Amino acid sequence: MQQTAGSGVHMANGYDPARSVALDPTTADLIRRRDRSLGPSYRLFYDEPIAVASASGLVLTGMDGRTYLDAYNNVPAIGHSHPAVASAVDRQLRTLNTHTRYLTEPILEYSERLLAKFPAPLERITYTCTGSEAIDLAVRIARHRTGKRGLIISEHAYHGTTVTAAGMSPSLGPNNPLGADVVTIPSIDTARTPAADIADRLASSIRSAIDELNERGAGVAALVLDSIFSSDGVQASPAGFLQPAAAIIRDVDALWIADEVQPGFGRTGNWWGFQRHGITPDLVVLGKPMGNGLPIAAVVGSLDVQAGFGAEVRYFNTFGGNPVCIAAATAVLDVIEKDGLVEHAAVVGDQLLTGLNALVDRHDHAFHARGAGLFGALDLGTEDRPDPALASRVVNSMRRAGVLISASGPDAASLKIRPPLPVTDTQCALILETLDAALADEEKTTS
C-alpha cells in the first residue's frame, strides 16, 4: 500500500496503514483515491486520518459532521477561513494579479508596513511563495556575501523541502542526506540541561562546528536557527540564550539566518522569535502564517548584506509577492494589529504554560512543560526515558476526543501545542482538560 511509511521513515504522528485501524468507508475511500492519484511521498496525520469538509476559526468540521478544535495548525494564524482574508483576496483577484516586473501598489504598501515591525537595519524584503524558497534564497545570499559555503544547523532541524533546504533538515529522517557543506550542532535539550549552562553549551557547539567547517575548507556562510526550535522539541527558555552564539557568528563574519517560519508573526508573544532573545539576525526568513494559508513567504535583511547579491544576481519569483497573496498578507497584518493578537498570544500563552506545568505536577509520565506564547510543549516519559509511544497514543487519544495536536522533537516524545492565535481562554482550558483526561486514561491503562 502506497501510503505505508518505508523503513527508517518514522514521522511523528504519521498515519501508517500497516497499523490497522478500522476506518470509516468515506475515509478509506479517500485514502484509496489518494493512493491512486497522488505521489508516493505524501503522508497523512493520525492513526485515523481526518477527512475535513470545512473549517472556521479554530474549528475543523469533518465530512462526517464531527468537529475538532485545532490546537496545532500555525498556518491559519488568525483562524481558519477568516473573512478578512477572503474579502481582500476576492477584491484583488477581480482587479489585478501580476508579477513584480511591473509596478503595483499593494506590494509597496505591505512591505512598508511589515518592515516597520523589524528593528534596524532589517530594511529590505524579497518575496517568495514558501518558507523553503525563502531559506534557499537566504542561503544563496549568505554564500554570495561571505564567499563561504558552510552552514550550521541544529541536529533535528527542519528548514524545508528544496534540495538545499532538505539538506538542512535532518528531522526528515535518515534517508534524507545532509547537504555537503552542512554541519549540525546537538539539539538543545532545555529540559535536561541546567538553565545556566544552556547558552554556554550552545556557544561551545557552534565553535566546534565552525572549526569543522574551516577544517573541511568550506568556511562558514551562516548559522541557521529557528529561535523556538520547533522540530528540536520546542526550546524556548531562558530567553536570551542565543546571545553568545550571535557574538561568535559575528566574530567569524558569517551571517545569522533566523528561520522565523515557526515563531514569526506573534506566535511567541512577540512579533518575531529572535526578539525574545535580544538579538538582531542578518537575514530573517518568513513563511507559514504570513498569508493565513495563501502561499507567501519572504526574506528580510539589511541592504548592506544583500547589496552584492542584488547587484550581481537577479531574483525573480513568478508568483512571489503577487498582489493577491500580498492582499492576504495585508489582511493578516490588519487582523493581528486590530485584534491585538501578539499580546493575546502572550496572555493565553501564559495560561497554556501554567496549565501544562500543572499537568507535569499531576502526571508521573508528564516530565517537562515549556514554551513561549502559543507555542507549548510537554515532554512525555521520564528524565531518563522519553516515551514516544505514549506521545503517539496521547495525540491519537486527543484526536478521538476532538482536539488536534501533534508530537515533535528528536525523540518524538514532546507534545506540540500550537493553536491559531485567536484561541480563547475557554478553548485553551478545553485543550488542557482534554490533555489531562488523555494522560489520566493512559495511567489507568498502564497501572
Added chain:
Amino acid sequence: MQQTAGSGVHMANGYDPARSVALDPTTADLIRRRDRSLGPSYRLFYDEPIAVASASGLVLTGMDGRTYLDAYNNVPAIGHSHPAVASAVDRQLRTLNTHTRYLTEPILEYSERLLAKFPAPLERITYTCTGSEAIDLAVRIARHRTGKRGLIISEHAYHGTTVTAAGMSPSLGPNNPLGADVVTIPSIDTARTPAADIADRLASSIRSAIDELNERGAGVAALVLDSIFSSDGVQASPAGFLQPAAAIIRDVDALWIADEVQPGFGRTGNWWGFQRHGITPDLVVLGKPMGNGLPIAAVVGSLDVQAGFGAEVRYFNTFGGNPVCIAAATAVLDVIEKDGLVEHAAVVGDQLLTGLNALVDRHDHAFHARGAGLFGALDLGTEDRPDPALASRVVNSMRRAGVLISASGPDAASLKIRPPLPVTDTQCALILETLDAALADEEKTTS
C-alpha cells in the same frame, strides 16, 4: 541607485535607470518606494516601467488610465482577473484551506481530472507552489531513482530560482554559477540549422554531455528540457526532433524531465509541449499557467519512477496542493475545456505564425519567424548578426504603442510573443500590425 543592473547582469528587456528616460512622477515615485523597501535583486521590465492598476482579459490598465494589450504574460493563461477563478477561490477560501496531511476532496477531484490529460504511465502527481520547487523536487526524485547526480540542460536554459534550479539556469547570467553536476548542451538554433540536421545535432550534443558526466564520475540522473526552449529563443520545429534524444536518455537509464512550465496547459496548441514531439517523459514539471496566477505547480510521473523516493523520503509542502490553489487550478481546467482554448491556441497560433512570416518577408531586419500555438518568436538582425539592440528598441516601441511583448534567446534578439490563450483574431492582428509599424519605424530611422 539600487535597481541598476550590475555589470554582467544583462536582462533582456530589463529596466536600467542608468539609461535615463524621463519617467512620469507616479512611476518615478513607485520606483523610489520600491528601491527603499524591496530587496536589491528585483528588476523591472521596459525602459519606462509600467505602473499597473488593474487588468481584465488581455488588457492591462495603467495607473494613468492607459491600456495595454498583454501579448507576453503566460501566467494569466485564461485571461487576467478571470471571474471563474475569483469565484472558485472565494468559495473555497470561505470554506476550507488546509494542507495535505488531512484528507480533502478538491485535491483528489482535480488530480483525477488533470492526470486524465496525460498519457500512460504518467499517473501520480505531487504539488508544490512554484515551478522552481517542482523542478527541484523532480531533481531529487531523479537522483534518488538513478543513484546518479548529473543533469544535462540547454546552454541558455531557465529552470528556476532555488540553489539547485538556479544552478540549472545559465540564462540568469555569468554571475549565477552552474551547479556542480550540471552540463550544458549548445542551444538549438533552428533558424540557422538545416531542419534535417536538428535532431541529429541535439542527439550528438547529448551523447557528449553523457560522456562528460560519466568521465566526471557523476553519471546521468536526468536530461531536463523545456520542449519549446523558451529561454533558448523558442525552438519549436520540426516537431519530433526530440525523439532521438529520448532514446539516448532511456538507453543510459537516465530520466527525461520535461519542464512544461512554459509550454504546458495548451500554450502550443497541445495540452503538453512534449506531445508535439511524440515522446513520453519520465517526469513532467508544471507551473505558471496552472492556477492563472495563484501559486500552484506540480510534478507528474509514473508510480514506478517515484516509488523508491516515495517509500524512503516524505515530501510535504505546507501550501502545496492547498484547496484554495486547487480551486483556482480547477477553474482554469474548466475554462480551458469549456472554451476550447487548446484548439483555440492552435488556430490563432497559426494566424500569429503566418503573420510573423509575412513580417520576415516584408522587413530586412526580421530574419526568422517560428513558434507553436500561442508561443511565437521573431529573430531580429540577419543570419550572421543577431541584433539585440534592435530587439530592445522594438519591444520598447511596442510598449509605447500599447502592446506588451519581450525579447529572449541567447542573443536576446528574438522577440517573444505569448499572449494569454483567449487572444482573439482581432487582437492577434493588432499585435502583428503594431509590430509591423515598429519595424517600419526602425527602418525609417536607420535608413
